[in-house]
Amino acid sequence: MIPGKIIHFLDRANVGHAGTRDRKLVPHGHRVCGWALAPDGRTLTVLVPEGGREHLIESLEDNGQLAVTIEEYPRHEAYQFKGRYVRHRQVTQEDAEIAQRVRENFMASVLPIAGEVAVHALRAFVQSPVVAVDVDVREVYLQTPGPGAGARLVPKEA
């Protein structure tokens, strides 16, 4: 379902952030430190660190709505994935390795700009995951800044 171009993008992207909302329609933001697409091409596992947990599971269990934007910084290529909560679980060693890959992507992209003096801060920025959330992706939107931002890519707009 998710096109190959975006699957490849997910391999090299380095920043993520999720959004939920509670029953009063109040939005909540959640840091994301990793992601992985299942072989079915539509189940996205989103890894969340301790700092992103507040309101997360209670909002998902209340209404199931989740959006996650994943970006390749500093190129600004970004996509937003919207879908429905499927389940959550504790993280595994494999999840920690996924977050480590994102951390390495982030370091490789940003260190040349920020300089060696920032190495510890950049490494800490991508935190270790504490919870993994599976999302059934229903829609994908282009989020790269520009006039085309917001266009729905999956399913294609008529």
Add this chain to the structure above:
Amino acid sequence: MTARLPGEIRPVLDNGIPAIMVTCSADGVPNTTVISQVYYVDDTHVALSFQFFSKTIRNVRENPRAHVTVNDVPGLTTWLLELEFEHSETEGPVFDAMDMQIEAIASMTGMTGIFKLRAADIYRVISVEKQSYPPHA
């Protein structure tokens, strides 16, 4: 309820690191987007740039609540702001200052000609939370 922004957040708002905004439509679908600028208006208000007609802009006009995450990467700190949209300005000192900042950000990030300020959206701060995170082991 209105919260006051502490003085220590001001340099973080000016650090040039993109922020993340979450909104929600009237029918309950959240939306996340990267924003290039969170402008300090006064100690209870910030302004966010309205550059494109987007889902975010539609959402806050249907449902005024928003959540913004601002990152202080060197300080190992994240700031979480709960906001409520109040009104939009297309001229005046806030608009002019944001317009100048947007042009500078566009120039620094290779987005000249793409970033263009249409309006400065003014939000009231409902809550502000500082989250520190540990160094990576």
